[in-house]
Amino acid sequence: MPPVLDCEGVSAAYDSTLVLRDVDLTVEDGEIVGVMGKNGAGKSTLMKTIIGLLEPASGVVRYEGTDLAGTTADERANAGIGYIPQGRDVFPDLTVEENLLVGEGVNRDRERDLYDAVYDYFPILDERRTQKAGTMSGGQQQMLAIGRALVGNPDLLLLDEHSEGVQPSIVEEISENLRELNAELGTTVLFVEQNLGAIQDMADRCYAMERGRIVDEVGPEELQDEDAIASYLAV
Amino acid sequence: MNALNLLFQFADNFAFVVLAAVGLAVIFGMMGVINLGHGEFIMIGAYGTTLSANAGAPLPVAMAIGVLVTAVMGLILERTIIHRLYDRLFDSMVATWALGLILTQGMRILFGNSIPQVSTPLGNIAYGEFSYSTYRVLLLPVALLVLGGLYVLFTRTEFGIRARATIQDPDTARALGVDTDRMYTATFVIGSALAGLTGALYAPTLTVVPGMGSSFLVEAFVAVVVGGPSVLLGTTLSGGLLGTIDAVFTNLFGTFYGQIAMLLTAIVVIRVLSDGLTGLVETVRNRVEGE
Numbered sequence: 001m002p003p004v005l006d007c008e009g010v011s012a013a014y015d016s017t018l019v020l021r022d023v024d025l026t027v028e029d030g031e032i033v034g035v036m037g038k039n040g041a042g043k044s045t046l047m048k049t050i051i052g053l054l055e056p057a058s059g060v061v062r063y064e065g066t067d068l069a070g071t072t073a074d075e076r077a078n079a080g081i082g083y084i085p086q087g088r089d090v091f092p093d094l095t096v097e098e099n100l101l102v103g104e105g106v107n108r109d110r111e112r113d114l115y116d117a118v119y120d121y122f123p124i125l126d127e128r129r130t131q132k133a134g135t136m137s138g139g140q141q142q143m144l145a146i147g148r149a150l151v152g153n154p155d156l157l158l159l160d161e162h163s164e165g166v167q168p169s170i171v172e173e174i175s176e177n178l179r180e181l182n183a184e185l186g187t188t189v190l191f192v193e194q195n196l197g198a199i200q201d202m203a204d205r206c207y208a209m210e211r212g213r214i215v216d217e218v219g220p221e222e223l224q225d226e227d228a229i230a231s232y233l234a235v
Numbered sequence: 236m237n238a239l240n241l242l243f244q245f246a247d248n249f250a251f252v253v254l255a256a257v258g259l260a261v262i263f264g265m266m267g268v269i270n271l272g273h274g275e276f277i278m279i280g281a282y283g284t285t286l287s288a289n290a291g292a293p294l295p296v297a298m299a300i301g302v303l304v305t306a307v308m309g310l311i312l313e314r315t316i317i318h319r320l321y322d323r324l325f326d327s328m329v330a331t332w333a334l335g336l337i338l339t340q341g342m343r344i345l346f347g348n349s350i351p352q353v354s355t356p357l358g359n360i361a362y363g364e365f366s367y368s369t370y371r372v373l374l375l376p377v378a379l380l381v382l383g384g385l386y387v388l389f390t391r392t393e394f395g396i397r398a399r400a401t402i403q404d405p406d407t408a409r410a411l412g413v414d415t416d417r418m419y420t421a422t423f424v425i426g427s428a429l430a431g432l433t434g435a436l437y438a439p440t441l442t443v444v445p446g447m448g449s450s451f452l453v454e455a456f457v458a459v460v461v462g463g464p465s466v467l468l469g470t471t472l473s474g475g476l477l478g479t480i481d482a483v484f485t486n487l488f489g490t491f492y493g494q495i496a497m498l499l500t501a502i503v504v505i506r507v508l509s510d511g512l513t514g515l516v517e518t519v520r521n522r523v524e525g526e
Binding site: 077 | 393397403407408412414415
């Protein structure tokens, strides 16, 4: 079976400034893989390139063995990739329910919707179904953004810094939920993060990114050694 | 001045403002494109209706044909021209203005300066010394029905929810599997069909000529500007405000002063409320909820 996600020599640029340089990265089925790096290391750009909001300047992105070149972001979402943008980016004037409905565009070939699971993991969304998303707290919006990417039962979840602007106890709760749903539903997760705790709580293994390059790969034991990975993160 | 007379005048104006503006408002509010050819889209709807009726179609069928012709034209123009102009406000204004000129002159070349007109159906309601066209009175419920239909479409259907998600954040909507290009095409076609409907509805009451689009343009643009960013609420509120002002001034001083009063209202609203009437409603609502 091919890996769920495979990036080979991927470079990407805004205008003419290279932000990603020759990135190689693989995510196997059922894994939770992290990419750690400081602000400006190119983490969000990597996520945007994988989902297709940004065209790579060179290199290949493969999803379940298929080259994604020439496909648009909506086609990639339809094929089963659930994307959670940085800064949450819920639709502020839509209600919780309406936000989730937009997420039904993810993974068109699914056998069933995961509304029950989403409301189970994030009961606050159930309570706030008819509330406008823009009026909720940062943590609640983050849960909504995750739930929205999840209702379509994606095969691969792309998570862009879920800790940003969310209080630590909520970040922990969200990380725990993601581990649980990975175990129960088998959803593969690729996340980028600069929060040490979130990385240690979630990742099976982790890539380190500096100035747009992958500079190291860190296994499960090494991940628990704070000193070993702290140098890759903002101090 | 007579209260009942004023009421009829208001109903007539409200329906006219709402129907003139609604297609323009949907396209502007949802896509940020200012369609300066809007009046000519209405004219195409009117021509489609009148020509079909002249060819022997019953009026309701002729109207449906008028709407369909305008919608198909909107689809073709969006796919060939308009879709290149998103996020290019001024370019899109010049291009749609040019489209309007081409449509006007094109109709003149094809059908001449005038075509046989369709007469207004349904007779008159008379009371005392006044008499009103039943058909024009019925345009008020039709306008309300159009507003209600759009409200349901944009708030209660999956299409509407995806369309609103697309306006609020196109990139995120696309990354969640929404084909945003198709959303824009569909929205432009809906806006065109609404313009066509306006043309179809007014075809039996106005003189259908190639230049008739301009008679809708003032009301349409003033209504959209006065209404502000929220499409449906804005169109309804400006229909109410402008309809009232026009009715009062037309009754007191005549049609000419009614138009002047509407334009003055637009200037005052733009000066005082930069976000139009819906901006004012938002501010008040936030203040009330804040307490």
